[in-house]
Amino acid sequence: MNFADSEIVNAIMMEQGCKPAKSPEEAEIVFINTCSIRDNAERKVWDRLKYFRSVKKNKEGDFTVGVLGCMAERVREKFLEREKLVDLVVGPDAYREIPKLLMEVEDGRKAVNVILSQEETYADLAPVRVTGNGVTAFVSIMRGCDNMCAFCVVPFTRGRERSRPMESILHEIRQLSQEGYKEVTVLGQNVNSYNDNGTSFAELMYQASQVDPEMRIRFSTSHPKDFPDELLHVIAEQPNVCNYIHIPAQSGNTEVLERMRRPYTREQYLTLIDRMREIIPGVSLSTDIITGFCGETDEQHKDTVSLMKEVRYDLAYMFAYSERERTFAHRKFEDDVPEKVKKARLTEIINQQMDIQADINREEIGKRHLVLVEGTSKRSDDQLAGRTDTNKMVIFDRQDYQKGQYVEVLIKDANSATLFAEPIRVSSIAQFHEEPVTA
Ligand code: 5AD
Ligand code: SF4
Numbered sequence: 046m047n048f049a050d051s052e053i054v055n056a057i058m059m060e061q062g063c064k065p066a067k068s069p070e071e072a073e074i075v076f077i078n079t080c081s082i083r084d085n086a087e088r089k090v091w092d093r094l095k096y097f098r099s100v101k102k103n104k105e106g107d108f109t110v111g112v113l114g115c116m117a118e119r120v121r122e123k124f125l126e127r128e129k130l131v132d133l134v135v136g137p138d139a140y141r142e143i144p145k146l147l148m149e150v151e152d153g154r155k156a157v158n159v160i161l162s163q164e165e166t167y168a169d170l171a172p173v174r175v176t177g178n179g180v181t182a183f184v185s186i187m188r189g190c191d192n193m194c195a196f197c198v199v200p201f202t203r204g205r206e207r208s209r210p211m212e213s214i215l216h217e218i219r220q221l222s223q224e225g226y227k228e229v230t231v232l233g234q235n236v237n238s239y240n241d242n243g244t245s246f247a248e249l250m251y252q253a254s255q256v257d258p259e260m261r262i263r264f265s266t267s268h269p270k271d272f273p274d275e276l277l278h279v280i281a282e283q284p285n286v287c288n289y290i291h292i293p294a295q296s297g298n299t300e301v302l303e304r305m306r307r308p309y310t311r312e313q314y315l316t317l318i319d320r321m322r323e324i325i326p327g328v329s330l331s332t333d334i335i336t337g338f339c340g341e342t343d344e345q346h347k348d349t350v351s352l353m354k355e356v357r358y359d360l361a362y363m364f365a366y367s368e369r370e371r372t373f374a375h376r377k378f379e380d381d382v383p384e385k386v387k388k389a390r391l392t393e394i395i396n397q398q399m400d401i402q403a404d405i406n407r408e409e410i411g412k413r414h415l416v417l418v419e420g421t422s423k424r425s426d427d428q429l430a431g432r433t434d435t436n437k438m439v440i441f442d443r444q445d446y447q448k449g450q451y452v453e454v455l456i457k458d459a460n461s462a463t464l465f466a467e468p469i470r471v472s473s474i475a476q477f478h479e480e481p482v483t484a
Contacts, residue, residue, distance in 0.1 A: 046232055047078045047114060049183040052172030054078070054113065054140050061144050065175045069100050074109045074147070076133075079116030081198050083367035090116055091128075098130050109150055111135060111143070115202035118159050119370075125155045137188070137203050138162040161189075161204035168213040171220070178420050180449045181228040182221050186214050186249065190234035192268060194295070195306040195378070196338060198369040199234060206234070211241045211249050215256060222257040227417055227449055229253070230263040237271045247275040254283040259451075259474050261417060261434070263287045266333075269294070269317055270308050277324040284478045288325055289359075289436040292317070293333035297352025298345040301338055306373060311352060318356055329435035331360035334394060337387025338366045339378035346390050353394060359405055359435065361398045365391045399461045406437065406459035414439065415477040416452050416466070433464070441466040453477060 054076060055065070066072035077093055080086040094110070101108045111133030112124050118136040125131055132150045135143055136159035146156035166188055174182060190199050191206040218229055231253065233239060239246035246264075253262050262285055269292055280286045296302050299310040309317075321328050334349060353361065365387040368380040414433040422428035422440050429443050431452070439454060440463055446452050451473050454466035 046183075046185070046234075047080060049172065049185045049232055050114060050137065050140070051076075051078045051176075052174050052183075053167045053170050053185075054143065055173035055175055056170045057140055057143055059173055061147075069097060070104070073107045074111070075100075076111040076113050079112060079114040081115040081119045081202050081369070083364060083369075085367070087116055094128050094130060101130060109133065109147065111146075113137075113140070115198070118161070118202040119198065121159050122157055125157070132156065134159065136161060138165045140167070141165075163205050164207060166207055166209035168209045171217065178448070180226060180417065180419050181230070182226050184214060184217050184221070184229050184231050185209065185233070186231045186236065187233035187239055191238075192235060193306060193373065195304060195373040196295075196335060196366060196369070198372055201371050203234070206238060208233075208239050208241045211244050211252065214249065215252055218253055218256045218260070222260050225449065227259065227451070228261040228263065230265060232265060235266065235268040235271075236264050237267050237273070237276070245273070245275070247273060247279050250276060250279045250286060251283065254279065254286050258285055261285050261287055261474070263289060263436070265291045267292050269314050272317055272321075274320070274324065277321060280328070281325045285474050287434045287436065288327060289329045289331070289434070290321060291331045291333075292321075294349075294352060294356075295333060295335050296338065296341075296345070296349050298341075298348035301341055301345050301348075304340060304374075304378065305335075305338060311348065315352070315355065327435070329359040329437070330356065331362070331436070332356070332358050334361060334363045335366050336363070336390035336394060337382035339374050339380055339382070341366075341382055341390075349390075350394060350397060353398060354401070357401050357405060358398065359402065359437070361394075363391055363394055363398065402461040403459070406461060406464060409437070409456045409459055409464055412456050413469070414454055414456060414464075414466070415472060415474065416441070416454050418446060418448050418450050418452055420448050437464050438462065439464045439466050441468045444468060446471070451477070 069075050079090045097110050109132050110130050112131055113135045114137055117134045124134050133146050134157040138161050139158040142158045149156040187208045189204040189206045193200050236246050297311055368375055416431040416439045418429050418431040422430040427443050428440050430440050441454055450471050453469045453472040456464050456466050458465040
C-alpha cells in the first residue's frame with residue numbers, strides 16, 4: 046500500500062516540475078513514506094532519519110526532509126520536536142497539500158497536515174511508477190479500514206474506509222495495459238468490502254479481468270468475515286484472475302479471534318478454506334498470523350500451530366504481537382505474553398511453515414506452469430525470475446527469454462521459497478489454457 050501511495054506522491058511532485066533523484070545524497074527533497082503496523086517498522090524510520098541527518102551534514106545546498114504516511118499520522122508534531130531534521134509531516138490523506146506545505150517550509154516554517162478525509166481516494170491522479178519493473182503494478186482501489194481489529198493501528202492512521210469509483214480503476218488498468226504492463230494487483234485493507242454505489246468487489250474483479258485477457262489480475266487483502274462465493278467463481282472462471290488468495294487467519298483459536306475482534310470462529314474459517322478449494326481446485330493460499338496476542342495461552346497457541354498444519358498454506362507472513370497505542374487491545378487488555386514466549390511461538394510456526402512449504406513446492410516438480418517474467422534473478426544475471434499464476438517465485442535460465450514475456454516452464458526442483466524450472470516456450474494466458482500440455 047505504501048508502494049502505491051509513493052507513486053501518487055511521485056505524480057504530485059512531478060506535476061510541480063520535480064524529477065526523481067538517484068539517491069538521498071543527490072536529492073534536494075527526501076520523503077520517507079512510513080508504516081506504523083509494528084514497533085520495528087517505526088524503528089526503521091527513526092534509523093533512516095538518523096541516516097538523513099548525516100547526509101544533510103555532508104551536503105551543501107537545500108535538503109528538505111518530509112515524513113509521510115501512517116507514522117506521520119500517529120507521531121504528528123512530535124516528529125518536529127524530536128527530530129529537528131524533519132521539516133514536513135504529511136498524513137495519508139493530505140498528499141495533495143504537499144506543494145503548499147513545501148512553500149511554507151521555504152518560508153522558514155515547519156509544516157504539518159495530518160487531517161484524515163472521508164472521501165479522498167486520489168482517483169483522478171495517475172500514479173507515476175518510477176521504481177517498478179514495468180511488468181507488474183499495484184492499483185489502489187480503496188483507502189482506510191473500518192474493521193477495528195483489536196491489535197491494529199491502521200483504522201487510526203488511515204481513517205475510514207472509502208472506495209474509489211470503478212470507472213477510474215478500470216481506466217488506470219486500461220492505461221497500464223497500453224503501457225505494456227502484464228499484471229495488476231488491486232489493493233485495499235479489505236477488498237471484499239469494496240462498494241462503489243452498490244458495485245461489489247466481485248463485479249469489479251470481473252470487469253477488471255475483461256480489460257485485457259493477457260493481463261493478470263491479483264488482489265490483496267481479504268478478510269475471512271465476508272468472502273462471497275461470487276468472487277470465488279470469478280477467480281475460478283476467468284483465466285487471467287490468478288488462483289491465489291491471501292486470507293489472513295491471525296489465530297487458530299476462536300477465543301483469541303474473539304479477543305482480536307475478528308468476527309469468525311476457527312471452524313468458520315476452515316469451512317471457508319474448504320469452499321475455496323472446492324470452487325477453485327489447486328488454489329494457492331497465504332495467511333497472516335500473530336503470535337503472543339494478549340492473554341494467548343500455550344493451548345491457544347497450539348490451535349494456531351494445528352490450523353496452519355491443517356490448511357497447509359503456500360505462504361505465510363508471521364509476526365510477534367506488537368502493542369500499538371490507541372488500539373482496543375492497548376486500552377482494554379494487558380500485553381502479558383513475555384517477549385521471549387512470543388518469539389519462541391513465532392519461531393515454532395515459522396519452522397513448521399518452512400517444512401510445509403518445502404513439501405508443497407516439491408509436489409510441483411514435474412508440473413508445467415505459466416510464468417510471467419519480472420526480471421533478472423537476484424542471484425545471477427544468467428537467470429530470469431517470475432511468478433506462477435499461483436504466486437510462486439520461479440527461476441530459470443535466461444536463454445533468449447525476456448522480461449514481460451509469459452513463458453511456459455517445466456518445474457525441475459524446489460525449496461521452501463523458490464521453484465527452479467526449465468523454460469519450454471514463449472506462451473500466453475490464452476494459449477496455456479487452451480492447449481494444456483501434459484508433462
Ligand atoms: N502486531 C503484530 N502484527 C500485526 N499486524 C497488524 N497489527 C499488528 C500488531 N499490532 C499484522 C496482521 C496483519 C498484517 C498486515 O500485520 O497479521 O494482517
Ligand atoms: Fe487492520 Fe483488521 Fe483493518 Fe486489516 S482488517 S487493516 S488487520 S483493522
